[in-house]
Amino acid sequence: MVRTETRAAYREAILDAATRVFGRLGFQDAKMADIAAEAGVAAGTVYNYFKNKEEVFRSILQRTHELVYQRILVHQQLEDPIERMRASTREAFAFLEEHGALFLLYVSIGGGFDWAQKRVEQALMVENTARYLALSHATLRDAAARGLIRSDVSVEQLAVFLSGLTDATIFTWVRTGCEPGLRDQADPLIDFFLNGARAP
Amino acid sequence: MVRTETRAAYREAILDAATRVFGRLGFQDAKMADIAAEAGVAAGTVYNYFKNKEEVFRSILQRTHELVYQRILVHQQLEDPIERMRASTREAFAFLEEHGALFLLYVSIGGGFDWAQKRVEQALMVENTARYLALSHATLRDAAARGLIRSDVSVEQLAVFLSGLTDATIFTWVRTGCEPGLRDQADPLIDFFLNGARAP
């Protein structure tokens, strides 16, 4: 039992360290030696827990997605779909404020990573993104059924827009230095999503 | 004069080649040898025109931004700010449809590239982004002044939302395989920007 706990602790420590290092340097510039040093273990030790650098990265991604997903999932029981949207967005923003570096990591997959052959990662991304989208679709469908949002635009299209607004807000937050207060932007975001820019 | 033209032609040829290669492989996986081969020149020749790999990348970015900016600039003379938005978005989408690979390149900067020290690129990105934003801000300010859009949300905030909608649309387009028709999504996008998701 102790063994198992120790192993798990090592694994987590390495993932934590890797998250910091990847967040600081990006996938390519992060060296396995950096990660090991940050975790306070020998270089070889990392390989006792992960097959290679890519798997370290993949594991962080998976762990993070799982975490965020679970936290968002909690709010899906809210009756009002609009409230569900607000709560989900707020939760996602809160998570980012707590784990700033993670986002940098998240973003870093968007591009340089595994461009061509190694679409594997992208597949993983897509799969995870799909889970979020499924929640979003369900909520929007519910809202449409209740007449709360327009039905002349598909929920898929609306979900794209909603995620766009969310991502843009996050990007801007990161660009402006991750100042506290991101989570307060959830409600204005949803308001805009609902009402648009047209003067009332 | 001929000299100058020849130099310019070489330069352009290399940038064209590099754009294709970066678009295909991403910054990290693209080798200088690949670029040289694609351009039909020797590896060393690339270094007669660009200091290093990074400068090749930077130059593509700059050239592209300039191109897009000029094409968007043309529409800024439109009287109606809403029309300006529509035209600008349409123009940006049209450009992407014509130069698909460029976007991949653009995206590739989002992440792995220049993560830490090399914030230089990001500065360049920010600068260019700022130019677009300035246009966007001006248009939105104009629209607000004419009472076409709400004034209880800052134009800066609205610009963020607008760019978010645009980016999300582009992302989705790329993810679904760059099928023709992106430019047709400009109007629905602006409509949504103006009206939001609320049932009318």
Added chain:
Amino acid sequence: MVRTETRAAYREAILDAATRVFGRLGFQDAKMADIAAEAGVAAGTVYNYFKNKEEVFRSILQRTHELVYQRILVHQQLEDPIERMRASTREAFAFLEEHGALFLLYVSIGGGFDWAQKRVEQALMVENTARYLALSHATLRDAAARGLIRSDVSVEQLAVFLSGLTDATIFTWVRTGCEPGLRDQADPLIDFFLNGARAP
């Protein structure tokens, strides 16, 4: 006593496992982990019995040589030196048929192993080879004394030829897939050794 027996049993089990693994992969490609796994013990355990990988190898060699030597020794009491040769060769071939892998191991020392500094192994080889040669020399000397073989060629030279014929036969046997029947080639070999290729 039990202790000692247990230790000996462990040692033998590890050597057996190592013989299989070395035979399968060769010295370089065989990992200590492989050997430990094959023996059903932990990696560290191997080091309780052998100083290092090299000593494991050396021990196998020694054990094998001892075994073969003892089996060959039995036949040295035969009166007729020619019969002694036949019996010895037959015995060696029989051993190889029973322990195919061992030969692979034996061969694997011929080359990559211990090339430079590590001449130690070669010394051990030479020493063991010398024991076989001593038997061979004695037999040939006996045969020469009885006028059974020519005396115008030194027994040392004849022993070299005899071992060459033996090795070549073994090599060919290995190259053709270790098919059963090697031991049947002992007599034709000795016949050739005695009579040569000249048409009678």
Added chain:
Amino acid sequence: MVRTETRAAYREAILDAATRVFGRLGFQDAKMADIAAEAGVAAGTVYNYFKNKEEVFRSILQRTHELVYQRILVHQQLEDPIERMRASTREAFAFLEEHGALFLLYVSIGGGFDWAQKRVEQALMVENTARYLALSHATLRDAAARGLIRSDVSVEQLAVFLSGLTDATIFTWVRTGCEPGLRDQADPLIDFFLNGARAP
């Protein structure tokens, strides 16, 4: 042209250096850095001429085999098959005396090299060995047809014996320090091959 010559010269220089290093240290212990240093080039340069370490090795082997084969081939026009055997053996021994290190290299393939998966090398070996054997078979068949050697043993079997005698002689020569005089052992060897050890 100069280019081609220069390239060829580099290639040869690297192969020469590699032959010395492999001969000194064996395949495994020879480092690419050693080879590069011995050749007086940078480590990376070796990779401009050979895909990897294995290919360097393979190339040496091939080059050597070709050389020896050509030298032996010259003597195949001799009328008398026995003379052909003598000349071929003498030629092979002469080559070894001139290129001592090569044999060590040759031997080093016998074992540690490419044990399991990498049977490729062995295939190459077998192929080259086959060429020598073909010559040997032809000569022996010729001798048998003329009634010079016995016909109750297959030429294939006799070729195995002949190569065994040759290899054993070489081995002994190497073991005793590569003293000059190897080529003088060709005739006694053939004599033994023909007459065997039986007292006349």
Added chain:
DNA sequence: AATGAATGAGCGTTCATTCAT
């Protein structure tokens, strides 16, 4: 100015060996 080969620093990964439990 173009060429294309030489350069060599740099890094992911392996695995024999050690050591705390």
Added chain:
DNA sequence: TATGAATGAACGCTCATTCAT
């Protein structure tokens, strides 16, 4: 004494960049 995880030195190979021609 067995365990099995931690260790870290070692090395093949890549590729951006330089430079002689």
